[in-house]
Amino acid sequence: xxxxxxxxxxxxxxxxxxxxxxxxxxxxxxxxxxxxxxxxxxxxxxxxxxxxxxxxxxxxxxxxxxxxxxxxxxxxxxxxxxxxxxxxxxxxxxxxxxxxxxxxxxxxxxxxxxxxxxxxxxxxxxxxxxxxxxxxxxxxxxxxxxxxxxxxxxxxxxxxxxxxxxxxxxxxxxxxxxxxxxxxxxxxxxxxxxxxxxxxxxxxxxxxxxxxxxxxxxxxxxxxxxxxxxxxxxxxxxxxxxxxxxxxxxxxxxxxxxxxxxxxxxxxxxxxxxxxxxxxxxxxxxxxxxxxxxxxxxxxxxxxxxxxxxxxxxxxxxxxxxxxxxxxxxxxxxxxxxxxxxxxxxxxxxxxxxxxxxxxxxxxxxxxxxxxxxxxxxxxxxxxxxxxxxxxxxxxxxxxxxxxxxxxxxxxxxxxxxxxxxxxxxxxxxxxxxxxxxxxxxxxxxxxxxxxxxxxxxxxxxxxxxxxxxxxxxxxxxxxxxxx
Numbered sequence: 193x194x195x196x197x198x199x200x201x202x203x204x205x206x207x208x209x210x211x212x213x214x215x216x217x218x219x220x221x222x223x224x225x226x227x228x229x230x231x232x233x234x235x236x237x238x239x240x241x242x243x244x245x246x247x248x249x250x251x252x253x254x255x256x257x258x259x260x261x262x263x264x265x266x267x268x269x270x271x272x273x274x275x276x277x278x279x280x281x282x283x284x285x286x287x288x289x290x291x292x293x294x295x296x297x298x299x300x301x302x303x304x305x306x307x308x309x310x311x312x313x314x315x316x317x318x319x320x321x322x323x324x325x326x327x328x329x330x331x332x333x334x335x336x337x338x339x340x341x342x343x344x345x346x347x348x349x350x351x352x353x354x355x356x357x358x359x360x361x362x363x364x365x366x367x368x369x370x371x372x373x374x375x376x377x378x379x380x381x382x383x384x385x386x387x388x389x390x391x392x393x394x395x396x397x398x399x400x401x402x403x404x405x406x407x408x409x410x411x412x413x414x415x416x417x418x419x420x421x422x423x424x425x426x427x428x429x430x431x432x433x434x435x436x437x438x439x440x441x442x443x444x445x446x447x448x449x450x451x452x453x454x455x456x457x458x459x460x461x462x463x464x465x466x467x468x469x470x471x472x473x474x475x476x477x478x479x480x481x482x483x484x485x486x487x488x489x490x491x492x493x494x495x496x497x498x499x500x501x502x503x504x505x506x507x508x509x510x511x512x513x514x515x516x517x518x519x520x521x522x523x524x525x526x527x528x529x530x531x532x533x534x535x536x537x538x539x540x541x542x543x544x545x546x547x548x549x550x551x552x553x554x555x556x557x558x559x560x561x562x563x564x565x566x567x568x569x570x571x572x573x574x575x576x577x578x579x580x581x582x583x584x585x586x587x588x589x590x591x592x593x594x595x596x597x598x599x600x601x602x603x604x605x606x607x608x609x610x611x612x613x614x615x616x617x618x619x620x621x622x623x624x625x626x627x628x629x630x631x632x633x634x635x636x637x638x639x640x641x642x643x644x645x646x647x648x649x650x651x652x653x654x655x656x657x658x659x660x661x662x663x664x665x666x667x668x669x670x671x672x673x674x675x676x
Contacts, residue, residue: 231251
């Protein structure tokens with residue numbers, strides 16, 4: 193009873209979520225007819241169904257989302273209620289949720305009327321979103337914490353919603369970002385009676401924690417491309433890095449769409465390439481590298497700074513090549529073809545190249561906070577390992593491929609193998625400039641063709657661990673240390 197009296201709103205919210213979910217479909221969520229009545233979309237503005245601004249905050253899409261939202265309610269809303277009391281939490285929940293939805297719908301409607309690309313793409317999506325007001329309440333409650341925790345909470349929450357907006361781009365993602373920003377403003381009025389600009393001066397440790405958190409959250413962004421049914425965000429073209437092979441075949445002419453590939457496209461790619469696990473491993477290794485890098489950033493490792501910056505810069509440069517250089521030389525991808533539909537999309541493609549490079553620059557600019565440097569012998573061992581792995585991978589692929597050239601269809605020459613070599617080390621179909629297209633006709637050749645890249649990158653990833661975990665590393669200014 194004591195806990196019930198301390199957290200009445202949190203307990204009531206969890207109870208309402210479960211009751212509404214049980215009444216409308218706890219497994220697969222409310223039916224389309226129910227969603228159209230209680231949810232938010234462009235029709236809400238047209239038909240003035242303003243009650244949806246409130247009802248949409250208490251419905252969920254499926255059981256998995258219900259479980260996640262209950263956890264957020266218990267931890268997040270419970271934290272807000274304990275920190276600033278029930279009345280302020282209820283006020284923050286309703287004000288941020290309703291206001292964010294209203295502002296978001298107004299933005300969507302304005303975009304539709306002026307022909308904006310994103311608004312036109314998502315105008316028919318119906319949103320039910322209980323997460324926005326919860327995050328708004330958490331953001332408001334952060335004003336009642338210490339400077340240290342206020343900074344951490346806001347950094348994590350803002351980074352979280354921003355990544356979803358950039359990669360997923362659903363209207364609910366916009367509502368959540370707006371709710372968080374409104375929550376920060378509302379919390380400032382609650383706690384201090386007005387908004388004040390705070391000048392944060394972070395210690396080395398705090399900078400490491402914050403930068404590691406941001407790197408980790410942004411690294412998870414591309415993974416959304418594996419679970420989202422549609423991608424509409426500014427960085428959604430980077431989904432090609434994970435959704436490997438979705439661009440159209442260079443020989444079959446099979447219609448493939450990055451946001452919604454047809455079954456014929458999937459079947460054709462499965463038959464033609466038989467990529468399977470190696471392609472998935474190859475696509476997810478950059479994520480693993482950033483995870484290792486994020487761990488190293490927390491430990492103050494200089495090598496982690498370069499690792500995270502390298503992965504981010506590589507993404508940006510590959511995006512510039514794929515979305516910029518290829519169209520110039522006459523080999524556009526399906527993504528670039530969409531530029532003709534909207535001039536705005538051209539800016540999206542520029543952002544896909546620029547933002548990762550900017551992030552890499554930000555990480556490098558903070559390297560003074562990461563003073564732990566690897567010993568020279570550890571750096572030399574890493575360099576030798578990467579060099580040996582590179583020579584073995586390239587030489588082995590060319591040699592074995594040439595020896596088994598008759599097991600390719602059509603039969604390949606050494607020039608064909610060399611031309612295809614870059615594709616062995618980045619996601620397949622990412623480089624579309626080469627007009628050659630041959631398939632492997634045996635298991636051994638498929639193992640070579642699709643396994644050499646993932647194996648090489650795994651070796652490099654494992655070789656990075658000693659740089660991150662070197663317990664005998666030197667600090668900045670100590671003789672013998674290597675800035676790596």
